[in-house]
Each structure stands twice: as structure tokens, then as C-alpha cells.
Amino acid sequence: MQFQEEKQSESICYLNGDMIPFQDARLPVFDLAIMQGATVTERLRTFRHVPYDVDAHLKRLQQSLDLVGWPNLPDLSNLSHVVAEIARLNTKNLAVNSDLAIVLFISAGQAVGDSNGLIDQSKPTVCVYSAPLPFSKxxxxxxxxxxxxxxxxxxxxxxxxxxxxxxxxxxxxxxxxxxxxxxxxxxxxxxxxxxxxxxxxxxxxxxxxxxxxxxxxxxxxxxxxxxxxxxxxxxxxxxxxxxxxxxxxxxxxxxxxxxxxxxxxxxxxxxxxxxxxxxxxxxxxxxxxxxxxxxxxxxxxxxxxxxxxx
The missing domain is CATH 3.20.10.10 (D-amino Acid Aminotransferase, subunit A, domain 2)
Structure with a gap:
């Protein structure tokens, strides 16, 4: 998980192990997030550009994953570091009195076959991205x-x-x-x-x-x-x-x-x-x-x- 910071001129997101420009993030149409809405999520914010309550949100994310019981989950132990990196990278050009919403979502993966109406699935999709908080709204x-x-x-x-x-x-x-x-x-x-x-x-x-x-x-x-x-x-x-x-x-x-x-x-x-x-x-x-x-x-x-x- 690396990103060439000297080339950064836009928002960065994390998708399945890679840091990439947000505009390059894509999901295939057969991802179960799209096909079935099979996605768990967390949404936190930064205060003064520092992520807030990360441990509590990751604990609740794990609770959601335990309850849905999806197989083949990747190692998620680095998500705290990912959140910190997204905040660090995406607040560089943010005004000092602005902050970010940081969204984590994990889908059930991609549909890889359909047998008697039952959809098999691949390894879950993992994404973390951010957006400026909509203070004006x-x-x-x-x-x-x-x-x-x-x-x-x-x-x-x-x-x-x-x-x-x-x-x-x-x-x-x-x-x-x-x-x-x-x-x-x-x-x-x-x-x-x-x-x-x-x-x-x-x-x-x-x-x-x-x-x-x-x-x-x-x-x-x-x-x-x-x-x-x-x-x-x-x-x-x-x-x-x-x-x-x-x-x-x-x-x-x-x-x-x-x-x-x-x-x-x-x-x-x-x-x-x-x-x-x-x-x-x-x-x-x-x-x-x-x-x-x-x-x-x-x-x-x-x-x-x-x-x-x-």
C-alpha cells in the first residue's frame, strides 16, 4: 500500500490493498455491492484533520462483519493505518477550518457464478475513501x-x-x-x-x-x-x-x-x-x-x- 505523494493532486482512496486516485476507483457491475446491496460500512470524521473515534468505528465494523458472516475476509488489521493515511493524504490541500468524512465499506465480493439461484462470491471488496464535510448544508x-x-x-x-x-x-x-x-x-x-x-x-x-x-x-x-x-x-x-x-x-x-x-x-x-x-x-x-x-x-x-x- 504505497502512493507517490509527489504526484498527488486529487483525492486518494484505498481499494483492495492499493492507494489510488479516487477517480480511478471502480467496482465491476457484478460486485455484490451493486447486484444485491450486500455491503457493510462505517462513516467517521476528522477533527482538525485527525480521525476521530477510529477504534470505536472499527469495532462496530467488525461487529457488522461478524453478524453477516461473509467468508474469505482479507486481513483487516491494517484498516486503522489506512484511515490515518487517507486523512493525512487528503487533508493536505484542505482548508485549516475544514474536515473530512472518511467512509469504509466492505462488500460481500464479486459474483462468480449462479447455480440454482445461489450466487457464489469471491473475496470481499474493501474500500476506504473521504470527502469534505458538507458544513454549508x-x-x-x-x-x-x-x-x-x-x-x-x-x-x-x-x-x-x-x-x-x-x-x-x-x-x-x-x-x-x-x-x-x-x-x-x-x-x-x-x-x-x-x-x-x-x-x-x-x-x-x-x-x-x-x-x-x-x-x-x-x-x-x-x-x-x-x-x-x-x-x-x-x-x-x-x-x-x-x-x-x-x-x-x-x-x-x-x-x-x-x-x-x-x-x-x-x-x-x-x-x-x-x-x-x-x-x-x-x-x-x-x-x-x-x-x-x-x-x-x-x-x-x-x-x-x-x-x-x-
Whole structure:
């Protein structure tokens, strides 16, 4: 895994053991990522050009791989080094107040035959790439809050796909967000499960605040968010009660505050659901306490960074 840095003039990615220009990265049409959406993934970010929470993301990636059980996995012990190299190479020409999203994905491999409807597969495809964080798209969410729509599209049932698998099979999310944006072009979809309980959005975990306490949908129904773990830790430090529980849409409508968490944008307040306002301020008091504690812990105010980078 080497790259001639003196020739670098564009973004670099890692594909199956090689560092190559991003524009040269290709997957064959018979890769199972394309044929079946059979891909697990992780998405992390840099702070001041340094990758953040790498070990936690690699641990969750391994959890996803364990759950899907694909054979012929290559040695992935160097992924931490790969992430560091992608960040080092691709931040060289990045503004000092900008940062990167770094994406890892592993597909089930390439289809090498079809026998009685069963697709054999080759060694899995491994890719790591990056892109500048879209701060300009986040400013409105940070300052005015995120608007949510609960669509007809539902979360995939746990019996079909365990939500602990962070995956790239995203058609249901695309359909859900498309439905939400037909009603409100600025909105994100917030999906219900088969029991009419709130789950998550395509980009983050949901949390609501009621009477000074924070509540989040049950772990069994949502992705085990790394940013959510930060919120749990902050709540412990600030002595704010935190509980996993079943949440209905009515709980969100009656909440004092609500917010989303994500490894890239970190934390954004929610201002409405289905056109109904939540709380009386954006962000709410508890949400702002958590945000301030988070920025203190990393030594960088991610909201102010977004404003300065626009």
C-alpha cells in the first residue's frame, strides 16, 4: 500500500490493498455491492484533520462483519493505518477550518457464478475513501433545527436484518426520505418500526428530552450509535438521567426538546415533526448543555466550525 505523494493532486482512496486516485476507483457491475446491496460500512470524521473515534468505528465494523458472516475476509488489521493515511493524504490541500468524512465499506465480493439461484462470491471488496464535510448544508440544522417527517415507509424488521449491522442496503431509506421531502423539501424521514415505535433517521439516532431527562429508542431497534454513546457518557458526567425505552410519535410531540446525533455532524436539535413544533427554543437547554460539554471534550466547537467554513 504505497502512493507517490509527489504526484498527488486529487483525492486518494484505498481499494483492495492499493492507494489510488479516487477517480480511478471502480467496482465491476457484478460486485455484490451493486447486484444485491450486500455491503457493510462505517462513516467517521476528522477533527482538525485527525480521525476521530477510529477504534470505536472499527469495532462496530467488525461487529457488522461478524453478524453477516461473509467468508474469505482479507486481513483487516491494517484498516486503522489506512484511515490515518487517507486523512493525512487528503487533508493536505484542505482548508485549516475544514474536515473530512472518511467512509469504509466492505462488500460481500464479486459474483462468480449462479447455480440454482445461489450466487457464489469471491473475496470481499474493501474500500476506504473521504470527502469534505458538507458544513454549508448543516448550518441551518445547527441553528434552526431539523424538521422531521414520519413516512409510511417502515424500519426493516429486526427479524429480517439486525439493526446492529451498519449497512449500505439503503433503498428503504431513499424511499423514506423521498416521501418526507415530497411533504417538506427540508425534512428528514424518521422511521417507525412494525410496532409503531420510533427508531432513527437515515443519518442519526434520535433522542428526546422530557422533564430534564434524555430518552432514546431501544437499542434492539436501532443502530448502536457511537455518537449516542458520547451523549450517554456526557449525561452521566452532567448527572442527566438517560433511558432507553419504547417511544411513540406522541412522546416526541410532547417532548420538551429533541435532537439527533451522528458521527459526522455530532448533534443537531430537532425543531418539528410532521409540521408540529417541538419545545419552545432551538436548541433546548439540555441539548445545549450536552453540545457544550461535547465541544469542550474535543476542544473544538463543531457548530462554530461549520459557520466559519461556509
Amino acid at each position: 448543516w448550518i441551518a440544522g445547527y441553528t434552526q433545527g431539523v424538521e422531521l417527517i414520519v413516512p409510511e415507509v417502515r424500519q426493516i424488521p429486526r427479524i429480517s436484518i439486525d439493526p446492529k449491522i451498519k449497512m449500505r442496503s439503503r433503498l428503504h431509506w431513499q424511499l423514506a426520505d423521498q416521501e418526507a421531502r415530497r411533504k417538506n423539501p427540508r425534512a428528514l424521514a424518521l422511521l417507525l418500526d412494525e410496532y409503531d415505535c420510533l427508531t432513527e433517521t437515515s443519518s442519526g439516532n434520535l433522542m428526546i428530552v422530557k422533564n430534564g431527562a434524555v430518552f432514546s429508542p431501544r437499542e434492539s431497534q436501532t443502530l448502536d450509535g457511537i455518537s449516542r454513546q458520547h451523549v450517554i457518557q456526557i449525561c452521566e458526567e452532567l448527572e442527566i438521567p438517560f433511558t432507553f425505552t419504547d417511544l411513540k410519535k406522541s412522546d416526541l410531540l410532547q417532548a420538551d426538546e429533541a435532537f439527533l446525533t451522528s458521527s459526522t455532524f455530532c448533534l443537531m436539535p430537532v425543531t418539528s415533526v410532521d409540521g408540529n413544533s417541538i419545545g419552545t427554543s432551538t436548541p433546548g437547554t439540555v441539548t445545549e448543555k450536552i453540545r457544550q460539554s461535547w465541544t469542550t471534550s474535543i476542544g473544538l466547537d463543531f457548530v462554530e466550525q461549520a459557520k466559519s467554513a461556509k
